[in-house]
Amino acid sequence: MDEFSALSSEALQGLREELRKEYARFRERGLKLDLTRGKPSAEQLDFSNELLELPGAGEYRAADGTDCRNYGGLHGLAELREIFSPLLQVPAAQLLVGDNSSLSLMHDTVMHAMLFPLPGGSTRWVDVERPAFLCPVPGYDRHFSICEKFGIEMIPVEPTESGQLDIDEIERLAASDARIKGLWFVPKYSNPTGSTVSVRQAERLAAMTAAADDFRIFWDDAYSVHHLTDHHVIVAPIVELCEQAGQPDRVFVFGSTSKVTFAGAGVSFLGSSPANLQWYLGHIAKRTIGPDKVNQLRHARFLKDAEGVQKLMERHRDNLAPKFAKVQDILAEELGDTGIAGWTEAFGGYFVSLDVLDGTAAEVIRLAKEAGVALTPAGSTYPYGKDPRDRNIRLAPSFPPVADVDTAMRGVVLCVKLAAVQKLLEG
């Protein structure tokens, strides 16, 4: 297939007819497929089914003798902190174990910062006129929802022309305006582009000057062990870098086992400086007498050690890699030489970021929906749901079986082409 932009009007009209017929046939199949969320499949959840019987009869004592059934232990089980310390690159003593959702830890950190000054800060954010966060785009919609909820303005930071993180712009903005309080950041296999921060970039984030005395990086290490290839990308140890840069309180690190064990019944982690952790623990001590330690024990027994986590992740990779390969193959085969789309290929994570012809993403998503293929809503990878070029679509192939990924992607590329031809004929 030729580049669409090189086609004459007649050729485009002919192509449109052809695509419309193909689309009508696809729609007639009455499919119901879903590529919306980074949700593990039932097969992946099966890998951790041992948890359904753990910790097991009479087993309720942590390594230090704690009766996990009773109240207490705000910090989380030591043995579980030990397992995840090397994976999240946070000293075990500076790691807190939470319940089933790292999103909750992020939300509660922001919510507390709204009402209580952070270490080093002099004002609670609720008293700041128009507090703001930097949001590299495309990014994760649930991060953006937290800002929107609390009325924190989101300042999108577009990638550079070569598609890299625009670290210069982040430095410039952070230094220029004291109302900029934070940066949402997925350091590894990011949602949705799959990109990973370089050591040099991480060093700059750790060392940069921020106008706000309470500026924080929300380092969401959601995919720390979620490799899709043999190339296990390594990320800079941000807590250590911040400490070395003399800004120990700059970062909150988040992680979870939502895509390691059970998405809805895992454990979560918050890692930070001693001062930040003390701030957080002090506030949540009024909220709870402790997390679910039995579930923490269950996880410690099941995962055993960091190596145990890595081994489990191999199984996830074996399951996921063919789905991601399928997405890549179909994109390359169907859109490779059309000039109407670009996409990412990641070493890990849960997403493929697809850029379609400017001004057609919403239409692609609409067409796909009509044909029974659910995609993440248009704009959701941008703050306020507003993709300025209306071109980014997040593809999440983890949940459906590979045959369904195939079918769904056939539909997606068809919609991408149809929307592009329509657009080109309009223009």
Added chain:
Amino acid sequence: MDEFSALSSEALQGLREELRKEYARFRERGLKLDLTRGKPSAEQLDFSNELLELPGAGEYRAADGTDCRNYGGLHGLAELREIFSPLLQVPAAQLLVGDNSSLSLMHDTVMHAMLFPLPGGSTRWVDVERPAFLCPVPGYDRHFSICEKFGIEMIPVEPTESGQLDIDEIERLAASDARIKGLWFVPKYSNPTGSTVSVRQAERLAAMTAAADDFRIFWDDAYSVHHLTDHHVIVAPIVELCEQAGQPDRVFVFGSTSKVTFAGAGVSFLGSSPANLQWYLGHIAKRTIGPDKVNQLRHARFLKDAEGVQKLMERHRDNLAPKFAKVQDILAEELGDTGIAGWTEAFGGYFVSLDVLDGTAAEVIRLAKEAGVALTPAGSTYPYGKDPRDRNIRLAPSFPPVADVDTAMRGVVLCVKLAAVQKLLEG
């Protein structure tokens, strides 16, 4: 023993010598006993040990087919809401299941009200000058900690002369001042007095006029099924009463299985009007993709139905009743005719509220601590930890074995007497 106040100075001095010697002997035993918290004992936790192996191999589907391992289900499992609906007297559709702590649900409700107007309300509490809560005293320290955390002023409401809830005063205060936003209330077997609200009182709370358009009762039904006798006290269905009184949004009901199954790994409940529940769900939807449904399934399978909960509570009662009887016996035997103390005897719950001679509670607690018996800190049953008469002590005999309760109580009554004699000699 005579009433202490009837004793001559000489007699008191003689008694003081005797008590001092007895105290010195007690102290020499080097005990380490704890009556501080309403914490279930290991024996009680054993009653639910089945949970350590549940839901069991291959068991992860809720009654409606939901895969509990995956994301979702913010409202909580329907079958678990059905089990607790009759016990908490809230329609299942208006009941939400949370994670292991009802304290978290209370905290998050208050914290969200700080930042987002409640249904019917026009202002977020953070914008109210000196928002306040009514706090019947003596009460629960963790309720008070939440208010203190958020700078919500606490207005203590003392019982009437006959020791009853001063409902007239609550009505008067709620109607008089729009900055009064809430009432902390333990309706049944309350912490610490063991008292239960009457139907007539509940009706008045539901129907009373409040100056604030967003006044809420935080109805902490922590001990709904926690009987200590055959007399199972029944509490008025407050959600229904509020609805009937035309004030459906007046109440948030809280409950948990912390003292039913595992204190640290149970499930919690929030019940309220449809509007309140929608408000809450809307806000926590940005916080989490759902609670730990596997633990909810575990609980549904273990408890089976409301009757299953009641049966389990019989076992708790059999375990706890002898400990409470021991406390009552020793108090009666040692302090019964001294005129220096009064205490409660409840039909359920976890506490005995002991009033000692005015101005001696802190001293009793200090003496007990020195002798190795830990009691809840002085004043903790009052807002800001300030017991104006310095006389209330909360006794929590659930955790230690009955022999230790005996020993600890022998120490407590000794300290009560010694502090009283000292006080009387000073006065």
